[in-house]
Amino acid sequence: MSIIYLLISISVFVAAVFLFLFIRSVKAGQFDDDYTPSVRILFDDELKVNGEEKGSVSEKKNKKENQI
Amino acid sequence: MINVIYYNNVNLDICNRYKGANMESKKCYHCGNEVTSFNRIQFDNKQFCCNGCKTVYEIFSENDLISYYDFETAPGATPNPVTRKYDFLEKEEIVDKLLDFKESEIAIATLYIPHIHCSSCIWILENLNKLSLGVYRSLVNFPEKKVSITFNPSQVNLKQLVELLDSIGYAPYISLKNYEEKPKNIDRSLIYKIGVAFFSFGNVMMLSFPEYFNIEDLWIIEYRDFFRWLILLMSLPVFFYSASPYHIAAWNGLKTGNYTIDIPMSLGIIVMFIRSVYDIVFSHGQGFFDSMCMLVFFMLLGKLFQQRTYNFLSFERDYKSYFPIAVTRIEADGGEKPVQVYDVVKGDRLLIRNEELIPVDSILISAKAFVDYSFVTGEAVPVEKKSGDKLFAGGKQVGEVIEIETVKTVSQSYLTQLWSNDVFQKKVDFKYKTITDSISHYFTPVLLIISVLALVYWMFIDYAVAFNVFTAILIVACPCALALSAPFTMGNVIRIMGRKKFYVKNTIVVEQMAKVDTLVFDKTGTITSSAAAGIYYEGADLNIEEKNAIKNIVRGSNHPLSRRLYEFLPVSKVEKPTLFEEIKGSGVTGIVNNQKYNLGSSQFLNVVNVNLVNETAVYVGIGDVLKGKFVFSNNYRNNLSKIFRNLDELGYGLIVLSGDNDGEEAVLRELLPESTTLVFNQKPDEKLRYIEKLQQQGKNVMMIGDGLNDAGALAQSNVGVSVSENINVFTPASDAILDAKKFSKIPAFLKYSKSAIGIIKRSYIMALTYNVVGISFAISNHLSPLVAAILMPISTVTIISFVTIMSNYYGRKNL
Incomplete structure (x- = not known):
């Protein structure tokens, strides 16, 4: 048996696996919201540190504005 | 992808606006409202427009959530003063209906929050667990403006959660609709079909490639049959599953005598399939499966593109979206108890607070009430009612708490009766013939005549060739470019309009807009602004x-x-x-x-x-x-006079249909062009009949209204547009929703819809040219699978790019 039968079967099988995974993820609702995850990924986890730092920065900003 | 681009634009918009504004004048640090000498509150070096905004800021700063203000400038909303309006959430059976899932330790609630509009909103709502201990996790769905909260019901109940959200300016919108509606299953079958078609298309193309070059190589001869049978096998799901919507639509069209574009489409696909099976089974050639898969894939893609839905909007609202789930009933012993509105019976005493809706026809018990009927009658000014007066359901109490006694049940009340009235129910389902369908009405017979003539001609020369030519014509004439141009143009037009805050229900509405010759405006809330003017x-x-x-x-x-x-x-x-x-x-x-x-x-x-x-x-x-x-400040919208004169010059018939009295007639006469017809004192059903009368005169009417009182007229008109200051809440059922800020763009949107039709017509000429070229190949028996595989994608791609570029160009020019 020639190798080409094997290769084509493998390639079709791999493609079919991807099709299956695609359909499964669509079914699970992964593609329903395509916006929020892109924003969520940019949020930092360290709330407290983040909060204090940023807070003081924005305070500074505000002070400057007040001076003007 | 498409969604992402769209929402990013919106965000940039908001962002820029606030940033720009921040430089010039003083804005509230929390909500961005103007801070004047009348309302300024200083706190923590920041300025706030009211105590509510300051309190939210305090809550956030105490809980280290101050980075809320870093993602977006002034992202907040002013919270409502704490009232007892969420008392009904104490009732078990109501809460159970609202929860998606509930067990002793875990419950999930999905709430619609209209204020969600930027990344700060996502951030604060997903950090809700910092504000309430009982919350495990909260997830925002931005396009739908929904947050789904997983919480521990033994630590925190739904009422506390909702009140927490309200206190930080994210008041959830809970209406009777939430109570009744079952979570609906989303139809994702189109995506599956596209997935399957893409899978087959890719593999079939790959396997077809060796034969395109037609080399009589030993290698090819050895594997040819294996390739062909594999192609046949992989095309089966495309023909039977992915293409099934076209076959079904064609069959329905044939049954009803409605010759839509689906018939030649389906015919082309079927002929392609039969011819290819025949070719492969009898070893005549490789067949046209590659073209068939590609065609189906592109067609489905066009369908997806056309299907632009605005997840956060609803075009099908009825009174249930406005009505509260529960009201406060005064018990015989004087105690107050929340009760589900359907459980209200005749003779109940109800307590209606400020800004609450009167859900049933009733009699006023308290001394005085001010009822805002703007959603029912279009009357702008709240009506004063005295003790003993009759109050109709749908009015909103403005001012202090009142007590009423019901005289009917919810389903028998004026407004709900109005809704169950046949005229109001009337769906605009008169068979509208799209521009594509009217073309295909001629296309199909012509195509059949050509192919039969060719068949007869070749019969005299060669039987085998005759069959080949006949099928080849039907294959190559399959009007995919023709069928694709309208969905792609309209899909793009809808998207561009949506970016300009004019949200259209579907593509047919754009076509109908292009045909409109008469515009009917409601007065209150439409040409006047109902938002508390400055x-x-x-x-x-x-x-x-x-x-x-x-x-x-x-x-x-x-x-x-x-x-x-x-x-x-x-x-x-x-x-x-x-x-x-x-x-x-x-x-x-x-x-x-x-x-x-x-x-x-x-x-x-x-x-x-x-x-x-x-x-x-x-x-x-x-x-x-x-x-x-x-x-x-002036209640009439900015540039009203200019807009009307502009429309008048464009040749539209203009009518103002008002539920109000004629007190404003003189002012309107002065503002509007002379040709404008002014009609006053119109009740909801009279408005509907007025539109009907215009339609009987052969007019294509676009109704532009806002309140429930226009709902009938909006449903009756060819295009019903509801104008809304806040597009997230309060729009009656309509074909399109227009953000009130973009009211002045109405002439531009109308012009744009006309350009869109022009684009489609031009693209039809292109598509037909391709068809003529293809058919000439086919008639002379020169259509090889390779030619078909080249000709079809070229025509499709050029037409799609043509319509996309043109609609973007006109969008930039007109809007």
């Missing part, structure tokens, strides 16, 4: 004591202008005027701290030179001195 003060400065005194005097008056003035003035200590007198239709007089104040109309204060017809103002006189005036 108030500003003109004249000599008032000191704090004087402002205090004015506020204390207007407190006693229930005139709508007094109420608005009272809201506008800064918080002060309550002081009873030593004298208070209200002169009906003129103004009020009061004495505070031995100083006499006169507030009222220009006649009341003997002001001589009054400018502008169109200005509403309350003049202020202290003692005998005229100090200045509070101006309530």
Whole structure:
């Protein structure tokens, strides 16, 4: 048996696996919201540190504005 | 992908606006509203427009959530003063209906929050667990403006959660609809079909490639049959599953005698399939499966593109979206208890608070009430009701708490009856023939005639060739480019309009818009602005004591202008005027701290030179001195006159249909072009009949309205557009929703819809040219699978790019 039968079967099988995974993820609702995850990924986890730092920065900003 | 681009634009928009504004004038740090000398509150080096905003800021800063303000400038909303409006969430059976899932330790609630609009919103709502211990996790769905909260019901209940959200400016919108609606299953079958078609298309193309070059190589001859049978096998799901919507639509079209574009489409696909199976089974050739898979894939993609849905909008709202789930009933023992609205029976005593809706027809028990009927009748000014008066369901109480006694049940009330009335139910389902369908009406017969003629001609020469030619014509003439141009153009047009805040239900609406020749406007809320218009003060400065005194005097008056003035003035200590007198239709007089104040109309204060017809103002006189005036900015929308004149020049028939009395007739006559017809005192069903009458005269009517009172007219008209200050809530069922800020763009949107039709017509000429080329190949028996595989994608791609570029170009030019 020639190798080409094997290769084509493998390639079709791999493609079919991807099709299956695609359909499964669509079914699970992964593609329903395509916006929020892109924003969520940019949020930092360290709330407290983040909060204090940023807070003081924005305070500074505000002070400057007040001076003007 | 498409969604991402769209929402990013929106965000940039908001972002820029706030940033720009921040430079020029003082804005509330929390909500971005203007901070004036009347309402400024300083706290923590920041400025706030009211106590509510300051309180939210305090909550966030105490919980280290201050980075809320870093993602977006002024992202918040002013929270509502805490009332008992969520009391109904104490009732188990109501809560159970609202929860998606509930067990002893875990519950999930999905709430619709109209205020969600930026990344700060996502951040704060997903950090809700920092504000409430019982919350495990919260997830925002931005396009749908929903947050799904997983919480521990033994630690925190739904009512507390909702009140927490409300207190930080994210009030969830809970209506009777939430109570009744079952979570619906989303139809994702189109995506599956596209997935399958893409899988087959890719593999079939790959396997077809060796044969395209037609080399009589030993290698190819050895594997040819294996390739062909594999292709046949992989095309089966495309033909039977992915293409099934076309076969079904074609079959339905044949049955109803409605010759839509689906018939030649389906015919082309079927002929392609049969011919290819025949070719492969009898070893005649490789067949046209590659073209078939590609075609189906592109067609489905076009369908997806056309299917632009605005997840956060609803075009099908009825009274249930406005009605509360529960109301407060006064029990026999005097206690208050929330009760589900359907459980309200005749004779119940109900308590209606400020801004709450009266859900049933009833009789007023309290001494006085101000009922805002703007959603039912279009009347702008709240109506004063006295004890014993009848109140219709759908009105909103403005002011203090009232007590009412019901005389009907919810389903028998005026508004709900109106809704179950046949005329209001009438769906606009008269078979609208799309531009594509009208073309295909001629296309299909012509195609069949050509192929039969070719068949007969070749019969005299060669039987085998005759069959080949006949099928080849049907294959190559398969009008994929023709069928794709309209969905792609319209899909793009809808997207561009959506970016400009004009949300169209589907592509057919754009086509109908292009045909409109008569525009009917509602008055209240449509050509006037229903949002609390700005108030500003003109004249000599008032000191704090004087402002205090004015506020204390207007407190006693229930005139709508007094109420608005009272809201506008800064918080002060309550002081009873030593004298208070209200002169009906003129103004009020009061004495505070031995100083006499006169507030009222220009006649009341003997002001001589009054400018502008169109200005509403309350003049202020202290003692005998005229100090200045509070101006309530013009209620008519900006540029109204210009818009109407523009539309008049474009040749549209203009009509203003108002539920109000004719008090404003003189003003409107002056503002609007002479050809405008003005009709007053129209009840909801009269509006509907008026539109019907116009349609019987052969007019294509676009109705532009806002309230429930227009709902019938909106449904009856060819295109019903509802104008809304806040597109997330309160729009009656309609074909399109227009953000009130973009009202002046109506002529541009109409023009754009006409350009869209022009684009489609031009693309049809291109598509037909391709078809003629293809058919000439086919008639002369030169259509090899390779030619088909080249010709089809070229025509499809050029037409799609043509319509996309053109619609973007016109979008930029017109809007």
